Amino acid sequence: MVPNEEKEMAQQVESMQEPVAASTIDGVGSRLRLVRQIYGLTQRELARRAGVTNGAISLIEQNRVSPSISSLKKLLDGIPMSIADFFTLDLTPTQQVFFRAAELPEIAIGPEISLRLVGRKANGRAMQILREVYQPGADTGEAMLRHNGEEGGVVVRGRILLTVGHQEQELGPGDAYYFESQLPHRFRNAGDDICEIISANSPPSF
Amino acid sequence: MVPNEEKEMAQQVESMQEPVAASTIDGVGSRLRLVRQIYGLTQRELARRAGVTNGAISLIEQNRVSPSISSLKKLLDGIPMSIADFFTLDLTPTQQVFFRAAELPEIAIGPEISLRLVGRKANGRAMQILREVYQPGADTGEAMLRHNGEEGGVVVRGRILLTVGHQEQELGPGDAYYFESQLPHRFRNAGDDICEIISANSPPSF
DNA sequence: ATCTTATGTTTAATATACTAATCATTTCCA
DNA sequence: TGGAAATGATTAGTATATTAAACATAAGAT
Incomplete structure (x- = not known):
């Protein structure tokens, strides 16, 4: 089962290669991507620090898999950030800096x-x-x-x-x-x- | 791979069947068990509400598997409690009520x-x-x-x-x-x- | 005592997450 | 222009989480 929390988005007729674009904050993967980018890390660099593969990060950030807690913990340790903070941090785009x-x-x-x-x-x-x-x-x-x-x-x-x-x-x-x-x-x-x-x-x- | 966040505990020479005993708050599973019990739910009742099996809850609570975020979310929705609150809530036994x-x-x-x-x-x-x-x-x-x-x-x-x-x-x-x-x-x-x-x-x- | 019911645990089978490797695209430096 | 380096995406294979069903134990009820 694919999580795919925004299943309503497209008939795959459309061009699937929108760069990254629409910053949907929904989903753990999207959150992870934003946090990683804010900290200036590449998928590979975070993968190295966390001891997971960059492929896994890619899949997670696309919300195509739902990471296990242990994986998520490894990733956040590599940032570093606590799980509680990860889910608490307000990343809504209206949060202007x-x-x-x-x-x-x-x-x-x-x-x-x-x-x-x-x-x-x-x-x-x-x-x-x-x-x-x-x-x-x-x-x-x-x-x-x-x-x-x-x-x-x-x-x-x-x-x-x-x-x-x-x-x-x-x-x-x-x-x-x-x-x-x-x-x-x-x-x-x-x-x-x-x-x-x-x-x-x-x-x-x- | 078994999560086993306390990997330093034993050379597997020792008896591996320590019941469960010592109320370790470490580990997502232990936290889940405490929260579930505080809310007065059985594994089966929570399983019914969350749409997962009681067996899965049992394994999670024994820290023998690390649940996916999607599973944990389902479980917490059945309580209900947010993921952020779950990881934030202070459950240390010194927190006397x-x-x-x-x-x-x-x-x-x-x-x-x-x-x-x-x-x-x-x-x-x-x-x-x-x-x-x-x-x-x-x-x-x-x-x-x-x-x-x-x-x-x-x-x-x-x-x-x-x-x-x-x-x-x-x-x-x-x-x-x-x-x-x-x-x-x-x-x-x-x-x-x-x-x-x-x-x-x-x-x-x- | 002996059912019955309710609880948590375990196990084999299945679904899913994760790895290792490769592909695709961009950047940038020569 | 072209090639190397770096980035994110994809895929087949493997490890792990989850299911469905049975097992084990305890508590009541009759």
């Missing part, structure tokens, strides 16, 4: 006041707000940060090079970010000016 | 003040404290309550019949409880007197 200045939703508007919300509304969580200052050349390190909770922030001054998972962008004043702290991340000030960020994280980490 | 009055650890002792902590220390979570009054015959219902978070409380007056999962106890003044709200639970005042409970739950539910 980067927000351009103009994209920040405006919460309260007055003639002299403009409040803009970072991320999305209704994430009712207790947060810790920080003011971070990065001197030129500052770097949180190649060994990427990784911890529990969520974090977000707004660049106030200067520019910062932010890496989250496999994505990387340079953000300037007004730009912002929001991501799950579990994703490996790194802050670098590659410019010549001091960079200032207003950030928040939850749960409070110190 | 019922606490007799004398068991409550004393936090602060003075000549006129005695503070006793319900549950364990260092569960630093934001909580909501409630005063609950149950009239004689009151009952939260046969359709057991089930929601996110954790809850605990102390009986101040009268007696309450509390069911949590498959466990049931009648608590009197000074007795207390603490459990994950995900476990199906039910409060009944089977006596003739008003029952009063001081309770807390997290995250705040209203």
Whole structure:
């Protein structure tokens, strides 16, 4: 029996070689693919680390087989990520990571006041707000940060090079970010000016 | 290949027929068994609900096979419980559910003040404290309550019949409880007197 | 005591996941 | 342009999970 959770998708008359395209998050395989790509691993590299074959990963990621727990555990150990985190992590495409200045939703508007919300509304969580200052050349390190909770922030001054998972962008004043702290991340000030960020994280980490 | 996550255990010279004994929480199968028992289901009943065979459940619970995700999902759907919750739920035997009055650890002792902590220390979570009054015959219902978070409380007056999962106890003044709200639970005042409970739950539910 | 029923376990047969190898496609470097 | 390297996909064969049925044991009921 083939799992094939999106059986309704096609009469095989259609061209079957859509590259990867439609990011369906349904299915363990799809989740695994996204997580693997976020961590910048190829199927073969993950296969090597996990001690399984790349073919198996390919089949799993296509949702053509349903991996055993032991296999899934091996794979996640190679990332590394816990099974609980794997099933808990929110990977919905609406979970935007980067927000351009103009994209920040405006919460309260007055003639002299403009409040803009970072991320999305209704994430009712207790947060810790920080003011971070990065001197030129500052770097949180190649060994990427990784911890529990969520974090977000707004660049106030200067520019910062932010890496989250496999994505990387340079953000300037007004730009912002929001991501799950579990994703490996790194802050670098590659410019010549001091960079200032207003950030928040939850749960409070110190 | 047998999963056998504790491969270091024996040279097969030893007697291989240790019954099952030692309640090892390690392994998906052991977890499944505990969860199933907490919900008061037999292997056959769960098998019927999930659409798998009781034999398969038996093998899984003995950790002799590693179920596929699709099988595990079917089983958890029959309980019901999400995969994420399954791997997140804390089932360590130190997670005590019922606490007799004398068991409550004393936090602060003075000549006129005695503070006793319900549950364990260092569960630093934001909580909501409630005063609950149950009239004689009151009952939260046969359709057991089930929601996110954790809850605990102390009986101040009268007696309450509390069911949590498959466990049931009648608590009197000074007795207390603490459990994950995900476990199906039910409060009944089977006596003739008003029952009063001081309770807390997290995250705040209203 | 002897049925009956209900429980978990085991076993042979079958369905499925996984491996090892190959194929197909893209990238990129000469 | 062409060849090597790297990536993901596929396929036949093998290992493993799951089924269907029987076995073993215990608890009640009469």
